Structure formats: structure tokens, C-alpha cells
Amino acid sequence: MGVTITPPKERACELCGREExxxxxxxxxxxxxxxxxxxxxxxxxxxxxxxPLRE
Ligand SMILES: [Zn+2]
Incomplete structure (x- = not known):
């Protein structure tokens, strides 16, 4: 039921190239x-x- 939100698992900074x-x-x-x-x-x-959602 409802919508499942899939948060991004990785991200990168477009300015300095940091990867998380x-x-x-x-x-x-x-x-x-x-x-x-x-x-x-x-x-x-x-x-x-x-x-990020916190409970
Ligand atoms: Zn950065």
C-alpha cells in the first residue's frame, strides 16, 4: 500500500568531486x-x- 520512496544510495558533489x-x-x-x-x-x-526520513 502507498508509495515506496527509494532514496538515493550515492551522491557526488558537482563542485569538488566528493563522493558519498x-x-x-x-x-x-x-x-x-x-x-x-x-x-x-x-x-x-x-x-x-x-x-532522510526519521522515525
Ligand atoms: Zn563539494
């Missing part, structure tokens, strides 16, 4: 490979502004 992967265990993003620029504001390549 969603980790279900910590319910947060983890650096997948390139940490990019720590001072970057990060412009993620996923559509819209995805906000």
Missing part, C-alpha cells in the same frame, strides 16, 4: 572514495533536496 554513499547502519552519508574539498558547500548531483 548512504550507510543504512549509521543512517547517514559516508565518504565513498574522494573526500573532495572540506570547505566546499557541496552541490549534490541528486535531484531536489532529499531529506
Amino acid at each position: 554513499r548512504w550507510d543504512d547502519e549509521v543512517e547517514g552519508w559516508r565518504i565513498a572514495d574522494d573526500p573532495g574539498n572540506v570547505y566546499c558547500i557541496h552541490e549534490w548531483d541528486i535531484n531536489g533536496s532529499f531529506v
Whole structure:
């Protein structure tokens, strides 16, 4: 029943190249490979502004 929302599992910053992967265990993003620029504001390549749902 209802709509199943499938959140993105990975994202990359279009500005500095940072790559992150969603980790279900910590319910947060983890650096997948390139940490990019720590001072970057990060412009993620996923559509819209995805906000993880918390119960
Ligand atoms: Zn960035």
C-alpha cells in the first residue's frame, strides 16, 4: 500500500568531486572514495533536496 520512496544510495558533489554513499547502519552519508574539498558547500548531483526520513 502507498508509495515506496527509494532514496538515493550515492551522491557526488558537482563542485569538488566528493563522493558519498548512504550507510543504512549509521543512517547517514559516508565518504565513498574522494573526500573532495572540506570547505566546499557541496552541490549534490541528486535531484531536489532529499531529506532522510526519521522515525
Ligand atoms: Zn563539494
